[in-house]
Amino acid sequence: MMSDHYQQGKHVLYAENVIKVYGAKIVLADIDLAVSRGEFVTMVGPSGCGKSTLLRLILGQEQQSSGTLIIDGEAIEHPDERRGVVYQKYSLFPHLTVFDNVRLGPQFTRNPWRRFVERKIVRDEAMKFIDKVGLTEHASKFPAQLSGGQQQRVAIAQALIMRPAVLLMDEPYGALDPFTREELQEFLLQLWEETKMTIFFVTHDLEEALYLGSRLIGISQFYFEGKDMKARARGARVVVDLDLGRGRKTPATKATREFGESVRFVRHECFTPGISMRVIDLPLRHPDSFITLDAEQRGEK
Amino acid sequence: MKRIREFFSIHYSPSTAVKIVLALLPFLISAGVYYKFASERHAINPDDKLLPLPGQMLDEIKRYAFQRENEELFKGSEEPVSKEDLGDILFLKDTLASLKRLVIGTSISAISALLVGLLMGMFPWFRSFGRPFVTFLSIVPPLSILPIIFIVFGVEEMAKIMLIIIGTSFLMSRDINLVIEAIPREQIVKALTLGANSFQIIWKIIIPQIMPRFLEMTRIYLSPAWLFLIAAEAIASQDGLAYRIFLARRYMNMAQIIPIVLWITFIGFIMNYLLKVFIRWRYPWYMAEGK
Numbered sequence: 001m002m003s004d005h006y007q008q009g010k011h012v013l014y015a016e017n018v019i020k021v022y023g024a025k026i027v028l029a030d031i032d033l034a035v036s037r038g039e040f041v042t043m044v045g046p047s048g049c050g051k052s053t054l055l056r057l058i059l060g061q062e063q064q065s066s067g068t069l070i071i072d073g074e075a076i077e078h079p080d081e082r083r084g085v086v087y088q089k090y091s092l093f094p095h096l097t098v099f100d101n102v103r104l105g106p107q108f109t110r111n112p113w114r115r116f117v118e119r120k121i122v123r124d125e126a127m128k129f130i131d132k133v134g135l136t137e138h139a140s141k142f143p144a145q146l147s148g149g150q151q152q153r154v155a156i157a158q159a160l161i162m163r164p165a166v167l168l169m170d171e172p173y174g175a176l177d178p179f180t181r182e183e184l185q186e187f188l189l190q191l192w193e194e195t196k197m198t199i200f201f202v203t204h205d206l207e208e209a210l211y212l213g214s215r216l217i218g219i220s221q222f223y224f225e226g227k228d229m230k231a232r233a234r235g236a237r238v239v240v241d242l243d244l245g246r247g248r249k250t251p252a253t254k255a256t257r258e259f260g261e262s263v264r265f266v267r268h269e270c271f272t273p274g275i276s277m278r279v280i281d282l283p284l285r286h287p288d289s290f291i292t293l294d295a296e297q298r299g300e301k
Numbered sequence: 302m303k304r305i306r307e308f309f310s311i312h313y314s315p316s317t318a319v320k321i322v323l324a325l326l327p328f329l330i331s332a333g334v335y336y337k338f339a340s341e342r343h344a345i346n347p348d349d350k351l352l353p354l355p356g357q358m359l360d361e362i363k364r365y366a367f368q369r370e371n372e373e374l375f376k377g378s379e380e381p382v383s384k385e386d387l388g389d390i391l392f393l394k395d396t397l398a399s400l401k402r403l404v405i406g407t408s409i410s411a412i413s414a415l416l417v418g419l420l421m422g423m424f425p426w427f428r429s430f431g432r433p434f435v436t437f438l439s440i441v442p443p444l445s446i447l448p449i450i451f452i453v454f455g456v457e458e459m460a461k462i463m464l465i466i467i468g469t470s471f472l473m474s475r476d477i478n479l480v481i482e483a484i485p486r487e488q489i490v491k492a493l494t495l496g497a498n499s500f501q502i503i504w505k506i507i508i509p510q511i512m513p514r515f516l517e518m519t520r521i522y523l524s525p526a527w528l529f530l531i532a533a534e535a536i537a538s539q540d541g542l543a544y545r546i547f548l549a550r551r552y553m554n555m556a557q558i559i560p561i562v563l564w565i566t567f568i569g570f571i572m573n574y575l576l577k578v579f580i581r582w583r584y585p586w587y588m589a590e591g592k
């Protein structure tokens with residue numbers, strides 16, 4: 001049973017009442033989320049709140065316990081080429097060179113005959129993407145011979161060449177030094193502006209989330225439901241949803257007072273265990289955001 | 302004094318020359334000790350067989366490795382002797398026989414272990430189906446079922462090769478299974494998001510990634526393979542290096558046993574080394590990962 005929030009052409013990713021339970025432990029309580037095409041969504045939340053779990057559901061690596069999850073108009077089943085993914089580690093295949101890593105997707109999706117006939121097309125395409133991430137002279141190296149930042153660039157090229165409906169990134173910069181991290185943030189923003197692709201970026205770094213995203217989503221287990229005002233262990237739901245705008249950003253943005261205030265606001269909403277809000281009062285301010293609550297959850301019964 | 306203390310401390314870093322000297326030392330000491338005891342015994346009894354002197358061993362090597370089996374018998378005979386009457390060069394025959402068993406046994410064992418390990422690592426149903434049984438089989442001490450092997454497969458080549466296979470393949474399957482399970486789940490998901498099907502994942506992602514570890518494992522399993530080969534040849538055989546050792550034991554012929562043992566050790570060393578070099582040459586990415 002779906003509500004009428006879903007708009008097929010507009011929403012590339014759509015979740016409604018998504019619940020994920022491991023044994024007796026409720027990890028995701030009730031995720032409602034509609035993402036428009038071309039959005040750069042960043043997702044934050046306290047550690048262990050279920051960010052990676054939600055990502056695994058979107059990937060199709062695991063199935064939700066209940067609820068609806070739609071990608072590009074279809075229900076999600078198993079991982080496939082409609083979602084690209086970049087992990088913090090293990091995105092690249094250690095036994096393949098940079099070139100072979102990037103070329104892998106186009107090769108996998110062609111039958112042997114087309115792989116042979118179009119091998120030049122595939123090669124040029126791969127080189128184009130390697131060029132785009134600035135690693136042309138490293139094309140014949142193995143991942144272990146690259147720096148952490150270079151490896152992540154290759155991983156991005158490897159995913160982008162498939163032109164996925166959504167590019168999922170799970171703390172992709174978590175293991176990088178601050179300088180490389182900043183460099184790759186700029187690089188990703190530039191790439192996003194160029195390609196207008198939809199990105200779903202998980203991070204535990206609030207500043208990174210606020211800086212990169214055109215939309216910020218916070219999930220957390222700290223909120224109240226119904227009449228029950230006692231704090232107790234719950235599954236996570238979306239507790240913050242902000243429209244950050246799609247305007248051009250520069251590193252200087254991070255130094256403004258406004259930016260600092262946003263950081264404090266989200267930290268207060270999303271990362272402070274002592275402070276919880278009633279579900280009806282959550283700051284879900286993005287135009288696409290919605291929440292499905294029954295009367296009991298609203299506290300009317 | 303200070304330098305001596307430095308030498309025995311954990312901070313000491315030996316130069317290449319010192320390293321070589323230190324490495325040679327145990328070899329030289331044991332050779333020296335052996336020679337001392339051997340010459341003492343020979344001073345009392347010049348025909349001592351227990352601790353043969355290098356000269357005796359050289360004679361045996363000459364007879365075993367450079368003469369045909371029956372050459373002694375026809376010595377001094379006037380008539381021309383046919384090659385068949387002379388027989389084989391036993392050293393060559395034994396070495397080839399042993400190597401053939403070892404290589405065939407280990408290859409079959411490794412390839413079947415790769416298949417089973419791969420199936421267990423990839424398909425949950427096969428893991429549940431096969432792993433408990435393979436674990437059970439891998440714990441059965443192979444030598445304890447040696448009589449069964451001889452009863453079932455006879456005492457010919459088949460039995461010796463089977464002993465090597467039974468002795469190593471179950472353990473190898475489990476090891477390969479572990480290697481495959483150690484491949485991060487992310488790699489499989491990643492390949493799926495690049496549009497791979499199951500066959501491509503196995504053929505392009507899993508197998509190439511485990512290949513160097515697989516060869517490394519095969520290299521390590523050569524040691525137990527030798528063990529089972531020697532056991533099989535000792536009990537039932539007409540040729541082979543271990544057969545020759547156990548035959549020589551009947552005549553207390555230490556002068557032949559010691560060189561053969563050294564020869565087996567040398568073969569093991571060379572096989573080990575060649576596989577290592579091959580892995581380094583064929584899988585540069587594996588070395589780049591520093592494993």
Ligand SMILES: Nc1ncnc2c1ncn2[C@@H]1O[C@H](COP(=O)(O)OP(=O)(O)O)[C@@H](O)[C@H]1O
Pocket residue numbers: 022025027045046047048049050051052053054
């Ligand atoms: N396969 C699983 N089985 C049981 N519990 C799990 C499993 N995966 C994750 N969890 C639990 O779900 C919670 C959320 O984990 P995760 O999604 O990794 O959080 P995050 O990515 O936000 O740090 C954790 O408490 C974790 O213990």
